[in-house]
Amino acid sequence: MTEPPELDSSSDGGSVASRRNVRLLVAYDGSDFHGFAESHDVSTVMGMLRATLEQILQTDLDLTAAGRTDAGVHGWGQVVTGMLPDHADLVRVQRSVNRMCAPSIVIRSADWAEPDFDARFSATSRAYRYDVWNDPQPNPLLARTSWHVVEPLDVDAMNVAATHLLGEHDFASFCRRPKVGEGRPEKSLVRILQRAEWHRVALEDMPDSLLRFEIAASSFCHQMVRSIVGTLVDVGRGRRDSHSIPATVAALDRSAAGSVAPPTGLVLWHVGYDGRRWDA
Structure with a gap:
């Protein structure tokens, strides 16, 4: 993570009450990660993605993924949801994450989602x-x-x-x-x-x-x-x-x-x- 975050100066990160559900389409090369899900003291895809988003948005985040993948497994269509500050500029967020994490992790698209949409439990x-x-x-x-x-x-x-x-x-x-x-x-x-x-x-x-x-x-x-x-x-x-x-x-x-x-x-x-x- 060598690039500085692109912050929106209009807010300090937003309270829980002023957040919206986001849907991220994520691709990653899993070769150098210990799996997708976060795990203590090892590098994981979700761990890096969450830490990067928190650095960009300057707030704690709780993210959910459509599925866990093991160490060495890759993703092209992984879906991640979570509550982001509603003032967040998703174009900037996507660009910042990709600048800081590519080519290992890339957000392919970022869109606001319905409040009840869940990456894991809504999947069919x-x-x-x-x-x-x-x-x-x-x-x-x-x-x-x-x-x-x-x-x-x-x-x-x-x-x-x-x-x-x-x-x-x-x-x-x-x-x-x-x-x-x-x-x-x-x-x-x-x-x-x-x-x-x-x-x-x-x-x-x-x-x-x-x-x-x-x-x-x-x-x-x-x-x-x-x-x-x-x-x-x-x-x-x-x-x-x-x-x-x-x-x-x-x-x-x-x-x-x-x-x-x-x-x-x-x-x-x-x-x-x-x-x-x-x-x-």
Whole structure:
């Protein structure tokens, strides 16, 4: 944070009573952060974003994000909400944050939102992308944003396997179970998967090497996408049969699925707010 903040001299930051809800669309390279959510004594995306906004606006802020991403995971469509002083010039705020935090963190857009809009609890869907560099040789230009898999992958088999995941299932085999307090019921890992599809991304001189997995659901549990990717890549390598996925889902056991894919290839791509939450 080397640039001075752009302050609006018309106010001292605003009281709680003179604040408005803001909706920020945020992109970030998660390579050098210990995840998105704030955590004590480590650098996180939200920690840097909040500290920067507080420096610009000269007031304490409480921010909410649409979802947490693990260390090394990236974001293109992360949504953040919070109550900002109502005098804030959002164009200036966006420009100041981007000057101070880019290229690691960028606010793509900033708009005032309805008072009851919440980045997390108003969300009705989330979409991720996962990139795999499938070539014998590494690609230094994509190393921070893709998983390098040397063995040739059977994309057709991976897509057949992915179709078995569509719809409403208990995804316990693909999720890290959340900790619950003693005497409390376990949290449901039932989710509705709306899209799960692999395709090749054409690059000049390398038309077949970059593979992209696009997945969308009502919501995701911890490490669900990376576990699914790891399992489907096992199918592409020939280590699993594409029609074995229903049995993996039915097992409700994390050991039944493949290993967790590395975080480098994962991007939180889009958060949807249309319609109703499936669990409302």
